[in-house]
Amino acid sequence: MHFQPKIDSFFVIVLSVxxxxxxxxxxxxxxxxxSSGRIFSTGEWTIILSxxxxxxxxxxxxxxxxKYALYDDHLYVQGGPFRSHIRYSDITRVASSLxxxxxxxxxxxxxxxxxxxxxxxxxxxxxxxxEIDLFLVELKKRCPNAIxxxxxxxx
Numbered sequence: 001m002h003f004q005p006k007i008d009s010f011f012v013i014v015l016s017v018x019x020x021x022x023x024x025x026x027x028x029x030x031x032x033x034x035s036s037g038r039i040f041s042t043g044e045w046t047i048i049l050s051x052x053x054x055x056x057x058x059x060x061x062x063x064x065x066x067k068y069a070l071y072d073d074h075l076y077v078q079g080g081p082f083r084s085h086i087r088y089s090d091i092t093r094v095a096s097s098l099x100x101x102x103x104x105x106x107x108x109x110x111x112x113x114x115x116x117x118x119x120x121x122x123x124x125x126x127x128x129x130x131e132i133d134l135f136l137v138e139l140k141k142r143c144p145n146a147i148x149x150x151x152x153x154x155x
Contacts, residue, residue, distance in 0.1 A: 001128040003139055004070040005111040015063050019056055024053035066106055068129050070138050075115070077127055080104035084125060088142045090117040094151040097126050113150070 026048060030040065040048075064081030069076040075086040084106075097114040104122040113129030113136070129135040140148060 001070045003067040003070075003108060003131060003135050005068070006112075006128045006130040008109045008130070010110055011063070011108045016060060018141070022052065022055050026055075063108065066108060068106075068127055068135070070135075072141065074143075075104050075139070077125055083104060084120075086115065086117050086119070086125070089145075090119050090144065091139075091143045091146045092116050092118060093147045093149065094136070094139065094143070096151040099126070 019123070025032070030045075030048060038042075058080065061080070065078065065080040067076075067078050073087060075088065077084045077086070082105075093116040095114050095116070097112050098110065099114075103124060103126055104120070105126045107126050107128035109128035111130070112126050114124045114126045116124040135149060136148070138148075
């Protein structure tokens with residue numbers, strides 16, 4: 001069963017600001033040097049534009065490549081190149097989360113859930129499925145031993 005992330009306008013604004021800043025850092029110096037009469041070599045243009053496109057591409061891939069899936073034996077979460085296969089037997093607690101600044105996050109919403117599991121490098125992962133109620137019902141079926149601390153007012 002696959003779930004799409006909930007996307008807040010706040011995250012779209014943050015992503016837009018980050019892309020504008022990255023663009024300013026890479027492209028404004030090119031424009032200033034061109035206006036001063038300096039001519040960049042093809043190699044310099046290639047390097048600068050490659051780093052710029054890789055940076056913006058990575059941000060977009062991470063943001064728009066978020067997906068969550070419940071399989072028979074594990075929960076799969078992905079955000080661009082970041083992926084986790086979380087066995088249901090390793091999940092210890094599922095809780096509401098309003099903390100979007102710390103930890104391992106694969107979410108695009110201020111409000112989400114934090115899944116604590118035994119094999120987590122950071123202790124947990126924060127996600128924000130669009131259909132949160134359906135996601136939680138399905139996760140509860142697969143993780144009967146996990147503690148669910150969900151505050152419905154959070155969503």
